[in-house]
Amino acid sequence: MSPAHSHAQPANAPLRRPVPQALLTALKIRFGVNCSTALVLREQHGRDESALAAPPPDAVVFAESTADVADAVRLASEHGVPVIPFGVGSSLEGHLLAVQGGISIDLSRMNQVLSVNAEDLTVTVQAGMTRKQVNEAVKDTGLFFPIDPGADATLGGMCATRASGTNAVRYGTMRENVLALEVVTANGEVIRTGTRARKSSAGYDLTRLMVGSEGTLGVITEVTIKLYPLPEAISAAVCSFPSIEAAMRTTIQTIQMGVPIARVELIDAHTVRMVNRHSKLTLREEPMLLMEFHGSPSSVKEQAQTVQEIATDLGGNAFEWATTPEERTRLWTARHNAYFAAIQSKPGCRAISTDTCVPISRLADCLLDSVAEADASGIPYFLVGHVGDGNFHFGYLIDPDIPQEREIAEQLNQQLVARALSMQGTCSGEHGVGLHKMDFLITEAGAGAIAMMRAIKHALDPQNIMNPGKIFKF
Amino acid sequence: MSPAHSHAQPANAPLRRPVPQALLTALKIRFGVNCSTALVLREQHGRDESALAAPPPDAVVFAESTADVADAVRLASEHGVPVIPFGVGSSLEGHLLAVQGGISIDLSRMNQVLSVNAEDLTVTVQAGMTRKQVNEAVKDTGLFFPIDPGADATLGGMCATRASGTNAVRYGTMRENVLALEVVTANGEVIRTGTRARKSSAGYDLTRLMVGSEGTLGVITEVTIKLYPLPEAISAAVCSFPSIEAAMRTTIQTIQMGVPIARVELIDAHTVRMVNRHSKLTLREEPMLLMEFHGSPSSVKEQAQTVQEIATDLGGNAFEWATTPEERTRLWTARHNAYFAAIQSKPGCRAISTDTCVPISRLADCLLDSVAEADASGIPYFLVGHVGDGNFHFGYLIDPDIPQEREIAEQLNQQLVARALSMQGTCSGEHGVGLHKMDFLITEAGAGAIAMMRAIKHALDPQNIMNPGKIFKF
Numbered sequence: 001m002s003p004a005h006s007h008a009q010p011a012n013a014p015l016r017r018p019v020p021q022a023l024l025t026a027l028k029i030r031f032g033v034n035c036s037t038a039l040v041l042r043e044q045h046g047r048d049e050s051a052l053a054a055p056p057p058d059a060v061v062f063a064e065s066t067a068d069v070a071d072a073v074r075l076a077s078e079h080g081v082p083v084i085p086f087g088v089g090s091s092l093e094g095h096l097l098a099v100q101g102g103i104s105i106d107l108s109r110m111n112q113v114l115s116v117n118a119e120d121l122t123v124t125v126q127a128g129m130t131r132k133q134v135n136e137a138v139k140d141t142g143l144f145f146p147i148d149p150g151a152d153a154t155l156g157g158m159c160a161t162r163a164s165g166t167n168a169v170r171y172g173t174m175r176e177n178v179l180a181l182e183v184v185t186a187n188g189e190v191i192r193t194g195t196r197a198r199k200s201s202a203g204y205d206l207t208r209l210m211v212g213s214e215g216t217l218g219v220i221t222e223v224t225i226k227l228y229p230l231p232e233a234i235s236a237a238v239c240s241f242p243s244i245e246a247a248m249r250t251t252i253q254t255i256q257m258g259v260p261i262a263r264v265e266l267i268d269a270h271t272v273r274m275v276n277r278h279s280k281l282t283l284r285e286e287p288m289l290l291m292e293f294h295g296s297p298s299s300v301k302e303q304a305q306t307v308q309e310i311a312t313d314l315g316g317n318a319f320e321w322a323t324t325p326e327e328r329t330r331l332w333t334a335r336h337n338a339y340f341a342a343i344q345s346k347p348g349c350r351a352i353s354t355d356t357c358v359p360i361s362r363l364a365d366c367l368l369d370s371v372a373e374a375d376a377s378g379i380p381y382f383l384v385g386h387v388g389d390g391n392f393h394f395g396y397l398i399d400p401d402i403p404q405e406r407e408i409a410e411q412l413n414q415q416l417v418a419r420a421l422s423m424q425g426t427c428s429g430e431h432g433v434g435l436h437k438m439d440f441l442i443t444e445a446g447a448g449a450i451a452m453m454r455a456i457k458h459a460l461d462p463q464n465i466m467n468p469g470k471i472f473k474f
Numbered sequence: 475m476s477p478a479h480s481h482a483q484p485a486n487a488p489l490r491r492p493v494p495q496a497l498l499t500a501l502k503i504r505f506g507v508n509c510s511t512a513l514v515l516r517e518q519h520g521r522d523e524s525a526l527a528a529p530p531p532d533a534v535v536f537a538e539s540t541a542d543v544a545d546a547v548r549l550a551s552e553h554g555v556p557v558i559p560f561g562v563g564s565s566l567e568g569h570l571l572a573v574q575g576g577i578s579i580d581l582s583r584m585n586q587v588l589s590v591n592a593e594d595l596t597v598t599v600q601a602g603m604t605r606k607q608v609n610e611a612v613k614d615t616g617l618f619f620p621i622d623p624g625a626d627a628t629l630g631g632m633c634a635t636r637a638s639g640t641n642a643v644r645y646g647t648m649r650e651n652v653l654a655l656e657v658v659t660a661n662g663e664v665i666r667t668g669t670r671a672r673k674s675s676a677g678y679d680l681t682r683l684m685v686g687s688e689g690t691l692g693v694i695t696e697v698t699i700k701l702y703p704l705p706e707a708i709s710a711a712v713c714s715f716p717s718i719e720a721a722m723r724t725t726i727q728t729i730q731m732g733v734p735i736a737r738v739e740l741i742d743a744h745t746v747r748m749v750n751r752h753s754k755l756t757l758r759e760e761p762m763l764l765m766e767f768h769g770s771p772s773s774v775k776e777q778a779q780t781v782q783e784i785a786t787d788l789g790g791n792a793f794e795w796a797t798t799p800e801e802r803t804r805l806w807t808a809r810h811n812a813y814f815a816a817i818q819s820k821p822g823c824r825a826i827s828t829d830t831c832v833p834i835s836r837l838a839d840c841l842l843d844s845v846a847e848a849d850a851s852g853i854p855y856f857l858v859g860h861v862g863d864g865n866f867h868f869g870y871l872i873d874p875d876i877p878q879e880r881e882i883a884e885q886l887n888q889q890l891v892a893r894a895l896s897m898q899g900t901c902s903g904e905h906g907v908g909l910h911k912m913d914f915l916i917t918e919a920g921a922g923a924i925a926m927m928r929a930i931k932h933a934l935d936p937q938n939i940m941n942p943g944k945i946f947k948f
Contacts (some may be wrong), residue, residue: 119726119835162675173673175682176650191922197831198863199647200900201636201686203907203915203945204927208649208682212675229732252593258703260734299773357671361593389672426674433677441677448665452934453678459933460926471677 016101019058023079027059027103030071034062045084045104048091049151051350051400052435057084057098062106063128066182066190066221069105073219074188076103082465085215087128087154091161092353093434095214099469105219107156113137114222122179122196124224127156134225143227146171146262149430150336155223161432162212166335169255169388170262170294171228173430174211181210182222186461196224209456214432215467217460231262231294235304236322236331239311240286244268244371246314247287248364251387253310255360259303263292266385266392268371271338274382278341279334284318289387290335292328335384342382342395351382351395352409355437356420357429360390366423367392370416377408391429417443433471441471490575493532497553501533501577504545508536519558519578522565523625525824525874526909531558531572536580537602540656540664540695543579547693548662550577556939559689561602561628565635566827567908569688573943579693581630587611588696596653596670598698601630608699617701620645620736623904624810629697635906636686640809643729643862644736644768645702647904648685655684656696660935670698683930688906689941691934705736705768709778710796710805713785714760718742718845720788721761722838725861727784729834733777737766740859740866742845745812748856752815753808758792763861764809766802809858816856816869825856825869826883829911830894831903834864840897841866844890851882865903891917907945915945 027035036042037059046056058081063069076083082102089096098104107128114124118141125134130152134145149158149165157163159181164173171177180194183206193206210217241247244266251264267275267288276283289311293303308319322328343351358366367385374381374394385392394416396409417427417440427433427440442450454472457464464474501509510516511533520530532555537543550557556576563570572578584602591597592615599608604626608619623632623639631637633655638647645651654668657680667680684691715721718740725738741749741762750757763785767777782793796802817825832840841859848855848868859866868890870883891901891914901907901914916924928946931938938948 117833117835119730120833121730122833162673162679164673168673172650175673175679176646185922185926189922191926192920193923195895195900195918196833196898197865197894197900197903198833199636199638199642199649199831199865199903201829201902201904201906202900202911202918203686203923204691204930205636205649205679205682205686206923206926208679209930212677212679217678229730231732256593256595256703258705296776298776302770302772355675357673359591359594359596359670359672361591391671391673421669424670426669426671426676428675429671429673430675432675437676444669444676446666448659448663449667449677449680452659452665452680455933456678456683456930459929 016055017081019081019101020079023075023081024059026075027061027072030075031061031068034064036060045086045096045106046098048089048094048096050092050094050436051352051398052094052097054097054099057104058101060104060106062109064109066184069107069184069219069221070188070190072103072105073184073186077187077463077465080463080465082468083219084467085156085160085219087157088130088152090151090153090157091434092431093436095161095432095434095467095470097435099435107154110221116141117196118143120196121227122224123227124222125155127220127223128154130154131158138227142230144230145225145227147174147177155225156220159211159220159223160214162430164430166263166265166386168386169264170260175208177226178207178211178223179226180224181207181220183210183218183220185218186463186466212432214434214470216457216471217466233297233300234292234294234328235300236292236328237304237319238283238331239289239316239319240284241289242286242315244287244367245364246316247289248387249314250289250311250316252360254307255388257306259306260295261291261303261307261388262294264388265290265335266387267335267338268383271342271382271384274341274345275334275338278344279337281334290331338382338384339395342397346380346397348399349397350400351397352406352413353431354394354413354416355428355431356416356425357389357391358420358423358425360387362423362425363387363390366419369419370394373415374412377412379405379408379412389429390425435470438471438473490529491555493555493575494553497549497555498533500549501535501546504549505535505542508538510534519560519570519580520572522563522568522570524566524568524908524910525826525872526568526571528571528573531578532575534578534580536583538583540658543581543658543693543695544662544664546577546579547658547660551661551937551939554937554939556942557693558941559630559634559693561631562604562626564625564627564631565908566905567910569635569906569908569941569944571909573909581628584695590615591670592617594670595701596698597701598696599629601694601697602628604628605632612701616704618704619699619701621648621651629699630694633685633694633697634688636904638904640737640739640860642860643738644734649682651700652681652685652697653700654698655681655694657684657692657694659692660937660940686906688908688944690931690945691940707771707774708766708768708802709774710766710802711778711793712757712805713763713790713793714758715763716760716789718761718841719838720790721763722861724763724785724788724790726834728781729862731780733780734769735765735777735781735862736768737764738862739764739809740861741809741812742857745816745856745858748815748819749808749812752818753811755808764805812856812858813869816871820854820871822873823871824874825871826880826887827905828868828887828890829902829905830890830899831863831865832894832897832899834861836897836899837861837864840893843893844868847889848886851886853879853882853886863903864899909944912945912947
């Protein structure tokens, strides 16, 4: 990567704020070897999975406790210096980039289970724990945490971006599955946003305000989440369709009939081809739905039969079953690897990922028009969708050294977002706003709602030190 | 009611704010006959279902559109005068009382459906529509809106208190079921808080911030909610237990096994007796679970069988079925009438209602200790619970003219809340804070979280005109 490219600042970005030596000294005294200014560590903490880039943070603090986070934030706050929470770096929208400089607080060492409450179907963990670590930790209880955004992200990061993924059609998103948080506020104070009660009408919903706030209102340090009983039976199926529209009608009818389908993913013909090549599969290279059913053995059977009937009626064929765990894992791994399959199809490329979500009645129209535009552009892409929720992702595969490719991809994304908004949808279903969708958010939310968000931001972070330059430009 | 009682101000209440004649004149000019200062209308809008009282608002505006609400708020804002949104008056926590005077904005005429989107399972309605009106309006689509707090409340009111009720164990609360709102802000501006997409990561969750804000951050004027397919089959069952504990263990095991039970309500022996007398039923006068199962015919059968086996194992007996709609309606009507059955058991009484919610693993302990305390106090009461969520209500039946009875009831409530908080529960599961739980909220949330809520309130309503004196004292 050329330096000019890798450090390209977004337009109108404010200057980086100075980080006084006094702060670095204070951090060194407080954190010793857990505070580093080594370039390699700073660079590692200054990027994510997006195609965006900025100069790295000025220092990295490895937090091992809530007290560590609170002290780091308090010290930064005393010097008016930005703090950027860091989990595993799997953000797709530039959330981790130090666009105004500052201190990256790495929470990945805060990965302990604090309490498992199996009878209540809840678990409280430190925010640096990843979703796979959580599931490993609770596996003996017969319970699991279903939210699966693909990446093995930390719970703190998943909260911050209001993540969801393939299981959301049945189990909801982080919005529905977080009961309470512990948060370090902009002045280094520690608060709790809720209790372990499954519902509450006691005051403003600070939990939901923090979920999706992308580190701009506080640093999440503990997370209490809902767990679910491991389904007695799981069955997965693949069905190919003559058109995207037929796959969409199958999805709509399935949802409308109240089938509690656990996953329903669209992969377009083009992407199936990449996946076949990458994962050595022989899936039919047609628009495909990849589905999963959870429940009792008889309920799973009934659900699958219903969907098979709907699909067959709409021209779906080759309804294939994956009944063993190995077969299911193979299929879902292929789905999760669609991103890597695509990246490998064009060596050296980066993916510019879209994230629109529309009411499902509009999904076929939205997809078909956007596919036509992408095909016409000549930019290669992949297309996958959590279609039960109306959310889908194009990944436009660009050569980062060819600015024109990036421009075309951004243009396609803009057209797609405009289309989604005109259909009463959103510019981001699950990745967040970050650096990449700030202008779209203004269009989507409108001036009044943005003013309200900014008023909240200003009230809770008057110095604008909490992950500044994300969600809002300044 | 003696005037001294009926106008008792809460301790430390600030003085009523003056309502300038200029504002009343401006409202009269703008709203004509839809603005009234008649005492009978003001009194009707100055009370709710709680045992609390305050002098009535200074005027009532009957809004017929969002523009009406916006103009009323703007005029009030220009004079620094409070506004209090009013739906049907079914609040239980004093939300509607004009403790600082001001203008009651009655939204009950805003009861139109704005758009039904059956394919997307959403409907958008004006905020003055009641939940029964919504269900009537969508009944031809094969869909329904499940949230049922008992009262036929307006959707705006249900949003404002983050209401839930008997179906929440399966379908969630208003928190999970509102997609987007239109809100009139404190300066009379109209904003939208979301889109019709089923999920979004685009900016702060203003929808969830408004849901549960009790009119203190804005007036909700439109509501977009999720609908659900009417279950193909519904079956209800009643089961009596030798003890509350056995009923609780049955509930916990049912939830833990992942049975998607739609309703599971506890009625204690004592309350069953009142219900029998009031609704002319012959239910066994023992702790009782009233349950409902939704799904396909075979799934409903399977769910019910599983629960029956669990219940029998734990000493439950007389598992009785209500298979016809008439029988089911009779049972649920009896449950909904528990409140009225109790009220009628002590002529002239009012109920002081509790609303704690605890993790279900602690529910039996919480209930048993609280029942013992209530029995020892000599104050009659009823006890019902949405036990699948850990939420239950004592209604202490007091004579409003005997201050000592109120004191004893408040003391019982205090002990109950302290117990719930010590069990990681909440002071309010679904009724809201209102005037009645402000001190409890401080204990529950802690100083830091309260400071954050107050900062948000101040940022969005700097004049403190939006339903002032609720949630926070001033």
